[in-house]
Amino acid sequence: xxxxxxxxxxxxxxxxxxxxxxxxxxxxxxxxxxxxxxxxxxxxxxxxxxxxxxxxxxxxxxxxxxxxxxxxxxxxxxxxxxxxxxxxxxxxxxxxxxxxxxxxxxxxxxxxxxxxxxxxxxxxxxxxxxxxxxxxxxxxxxxxxxxxxxxxxxxxxxxxxxxxxxxxxxxxxxxxxxxxxxxxxxxxxxxxxxx
Amino acid sequence: xxxxxxxxxxxxxxxxxxxxxxxxxxxxxxxxxxxxxxxxxxxxxxxxxxxxxxxxxxxxxxxxxxxxxxxxxxxxxxxxxxxxxxxxxxxxxxxxxxxxxxxxxxxxxxxxxxxxxxxxxxxxxxxxxxxxxxxxxxxxxxxxxxxxxxxxxxxxxxxxxxxxxxxxxxxxxxxxxxxxxxxxxxxxxxxxxxxxxxxxxxxxxxxxxxxxxxxxxxxxxxxxxxxxxxxxxxxxxxxxxxxxxxxxxxxxxxxxxxxxxxxxxxxxxxxxxxxxxxxxxxxxxxxxxxxxxxxxxxxxxxxxxxxxxxxxxxxxxxxxxxxxxxxxxxxxxxxxxxxxxxxxxxxxxxxxxxxxx
Numbered sequence: 001x002x003x004x005x006x007x008x009x010x011x012x013x014x015x016x017x018x019x020x021x022x023x024x025x026x027x028x029x030x031x032x033x034x035x036x037x038x039x040x041x042x043x044x045x046x047x048x049x050x051x052x053x054x055x056x057x058x059x060x061x062x063x064x065x066x067x068x069x070x071x072x073x074x075x076x077x078x079x080x081x082x083x084x085x086x087x088x089x090x091x092x093x094x095x096x097x098x099x100x101x102x103x104x105x106x107x108x109x110x111x112x113x114x115x116x117x118x119x120x121x122x123x124x125x126x127x128x129x130x131x132x133x134x135x136x137x138x139x140x141x142x143x144x145x146x147x148x149x150x151x152x153x154x155x156x157x158x159x160x161x162x163x164x165x166x167x168x169x170x171x172x173x174x175x176x177x178x179x180x181x182x183x184x185x186x187x188x189x190x191x192x193x194x195x
Numbered sequence: 196x197x198x199x200x201x202x203x204x205x206x207x208x209x210x211x212x213x214x215x216x217x218x219x220x221x222x223x224x225x226x227x228x229x230x231x232x233x234x235x236x237x238x239x240x241x242x243x244x245x246x247x248x249x250x251x252x253x254x255x256x257x258x259x260x261x262x263x264x265x266x267x268x269x270x271x272x273x274x275x276x277x278x279x280x281x282x283x284x285x286x287x288x289x290x291x292x293x294x295x296x297x298x299x300x301x302x303x304x305x306x307x308x309x310x311x312x313x314x315x316x317x318x319x320x321x322x323x324x325x326x327x328x329x330x331x332x333x334x335x336x337x338x339x340x341x342x343x344x345x346x347x348x349x350x351x352x353x354x355x356x357x358x359x360x361x362x363x364x365x366x367x368x369x370x371x372x373x374x375x376x377x378x379x380x381x382x383x384x385x386x387x388x389x390x391x392x393x394x395x396x397x398x399x400x401x402x403x404x405x406x407x408x409x410x411x412x413x414x415x416x417x418x419x420x421x422x423x424x425x426x427x428x429x430x431x432x433x434x435x436x437x438x439x440x441x442x443x444x445x446x447x448x449x450x451x452x453x454x455x456x457x458x459x460x461x462x463x464x465x466x467x468x469x470x471x472x473x474x475x476x477x478x479x480x481x482x483x484x485x486x487x488x489x490x491x492x493x494x495x496x497x498x499x500x501x502x503x504x505x506x507x508x509x510x511x512x513x514x515x516x517x518x519x520x521x522x523x524x525x526x527x528x529x530x531x532x533x534x535x536x537x538x539x540x541x542x543x544x545x546x547x548x549x550x551x552x
Contacts, residue, residue, distance in 0.1 A: 013531050020516060027231045027515040034230035057235040 042066040072135045073152040075126050077166040081111040081145035084119035088137035088146050096130035097137060099123065102177045105184045111143045122174045124167040129159055205297050209286050217454040218248040224510050231514045258443030263326060266440065270324030275441065275448035278317035282455045284310045289462055290365045292472045292494025293374060303364040304356065307463060308349060311418070314456070315341040318427070318437050321449075325440040333436025336521060337427030340417055343528045344424075348414035350536035351407040354543040355467045358401050358551070368466055371395050372473030373485050383550035391485035392477025396470040401546050407539040408468040410532050412505075415460035417528070419453060422513035426521055461505035465498060472498040 036054040040047060042065070058065060067073075089097040100123035108117040137146050156162055169177075222237070222245065229236025237244030262271050288303035290296040300306050315338045322334020359367045369375050373391035381387045382402055387394040398404045417424035428436035438449045465471060472494030476484035488497075519527065 009531065009534075013535075020512075023515045024511060027511060030233060031227060031230045031511065034233065034235075054233070055230075055235055056233045057229075059235070059238065 072133045072148045076149045078145040081143045084121045087140045091136045091140040096127040121167045127163045129162040213455045220454045221248045228514045255447040265326045267324040270320045274321035275445045279448045279452040281313035282452045285459045292491045301363045304362045322437040329433045330439045333427045333433045344414040344417040347532035347536040351411035354407045354539040357543040368471030371470040390477045393475040398468045403542040410536050419456045423516040462502045465501040
């Protein structure tokens with residue numbers, strides 16, 4: 001081995017040591033910075049990017065990141081305010097909302113914003129497994145009864161449990177309303193024939 | 196009859212200590228890994244995850260023994276035991292305090308190096324016996340690495356032995372503190388026999404031993420299969436190397452052996468270079484710090500503290516440096532560490548003749 005290559009080897013060795021020490025000092029600093037947690041969890045805060053020191057782990061069920069007010073998470077329907085217009089089901093790009101309506105013989109009542117309800121919601125389900133969280137259904141709703149909530153961590157052992165049921169009518173009620181509608185239609189038909 | 200009971204008691208005590216250390220070290224490893232990466236590490240089991248490793252070992256103990264259909268059953272079953280026993284026996288000659296040593300062999304260091312080498316056979320048995328290509332490749336790499344790195348490690352240790360002129364671990368330790376009746380020269384110039392403390396440690400008695408210690412430390416990392424020399428386990432390439440096919444208690448033994456070896460090599464380094472059970476505090480005038488902090492309890496405390504600090508550095512290195520390639524590993528060993536170790540040995544000889552004569 002010539003002298004030149006020996007010097008080169010020593011230089012390389014020294015370089016390896018200095019770079020290793022550099023890395024070790026970096027990890028050592030982080031080791032001690034771990035005494036504190038990250039101070040700011042909300043990205044909306046001005047100094048969010050200045051407060052990045054410390055542990056970044058968020059111990060989720062005990063701790064959570066603040067979510068924006070307009071966050072689009074799980075859907076919820078206030079069925080008392082629903083006029084069963086089916087607009088949301090039509091707007092849905094993935095067809096995750098299925099609605100079945102029964103015409104009422106007369107106005108049932110009014111929603112909280114004053115719209116007249118003329119349809120019963122026999123069935124109102126949203127399949128959250130299919131939902132793509134676009135929020136189009138909430139835009140088209142005339143009474144604003146379908147909304148996106150701030151709930152995002154609902155998980156179930158069965159896929160079928162992700163189909164949320166919002167209609168509140170029992171089987172008996174549905175049958176009764178159907179019968180009433182049929183009766184009314186038959187009467188109307190009879191009245192028409194008479195005339 | 197009575198001394199048999201003492202023998203067994205010592206063995207059980209050592210095993211208990213090693214098992215406890217392993218549980219602690221695995222926890223420390225995971226916590227340090229977490230902190231270095233700005234994570235928290237285990238947090239759910241017990242306060243700050245302190246019961247995590249106990250839960251882990253309980254899980255491993257309950258697991259079934261599975262051996263692959265095509266495996267060599269005898270080699271497969273014997274390998275983890277052999278690997279652990281090789282490391283465990285190394286502790287027989289390690290000094291823990293003044294007059295506190297399981298077996299005061301006058302060939303102590305030689306015995307320890309020899310018995311650690313047996314581990315290579317266990318690793319090869321595991322790799323071959325598993326009848327798995329990843330295990331075999333891992334074992335091949337591991338044995339190549341163990342055999343290669345024993346040379347710089349051994350040479351670095353020999354350069355200490357040339358200074359101390361003894362292989363007895365207790366004698367080596369004794370020469371580095373105030374309990375010795377021999378002359379101790381700080382940097383070969385200043386007699387510090389009555390002062391003691393860190394000034395009398397081997398690395399300061401002969402400063403070239405600092406280089407020897409660095410060489411030994413790097414080689415010892417490779418001998419434990421620790422990162423950055425963990426190519427035998429290289430999880431991204433070899434699943435998990437020679438213990439791919441192992442599970443349950445057998446895997447636990449490999450794990451135990453790995454962490455015990457970490458402790459053992461750190462302790463060898465501490466005993467030979469960093470004063471063993473001697474206190475780092477020197478006597479300063481009327482403050483007889485070295486005298487006050489020398490004794491049986493203090494001895495155990497110091498050797499444990501120093502060793503744990505070195506183990507901590509090993510863990511920190513694992514989570515800092517990237518893994519070396521096989522050829523880089525070999526060229527580091529043969530082209531850098533071995534020449535440096537030879538250099539240390541040569542300087543030791545010169546030092547012995549010119550300075551210590």
